[in-house]
Amino acid sequence: MEEALARETMEEIGVKPLSYTQKAILKFFASEHQDWNQEVYVYLIDKWEGEPQESEEMKPKWLPIAKIPYQKMWADDPFWLPQVLAGKNLKGEFHFNAKGEILKHKVKIIKT
Numbered sequence: 001m002e003e004a005l006a007r008e009t010m011e012e013i014g015v016k017p018l019s020y021t022q023k024a025i026l027k028f029f030a031s032e033h034q035d036w037n038q039e040v041y042v043y044l045i046d047k048w049e050g051e052p053q054e055s056e057e058m059k060p061k062w063l064p065i066a067k068i069p070y071q072k073m074w075a076d077d078p079f080w081l082p083q084v085l086a087g088k089n090l091k092g093e094f095h096f097n098a099k100g101e102i103l104k105h106k107v108k109i110i111k112t
Contacts, residue, residue, distance in 0.1 A: 001041050009045070012057040019047035024080060024090040031098040042084055075102050083109065 001022070009017050024042035052060035063069075065085055070078040076094045079102075083090055092107040 005041075005043055009048075012055050013060055014053035014055070015045075015048040015050040017043075017045045017048050020045040023084045023088070024092060026076070026080060026090075026092040026094065028076070029093070029095045031096060033098055042080075042090075044084065075100060076105065079105055080107050083107070 002020075005020065006017055009015055020043045022041060023044050024040075026040045026042060028036070028038050028040065030036045054060065065082075068081070070081075073081075075096075076092075079094075080090055080092050089110050090107055091110050092105065094105045095103045097103050
């Protein structure tokens, strides 16, 4: 997972992670007519080399935590991201319909 973290962070925002902590494991399940089920590992990076750069994947922007625009993000983000940013470790599961709407979800704080 750490190799994927380093590779994807370099490819998507041009930085090399130097210090990080795994904070969550999230499972996503699509409707029966779609095929994008996935398990995602979430890390917080607190030290890196380089400056975040815009790519096809994202346009990095520094914001105060209270101003994160959840209404412009994936439907699941408000259920887990605030807890990760508050330092909690999580396991989560999200089930979506064909329109990308959450049908059901479960987020559990875990001890490490």
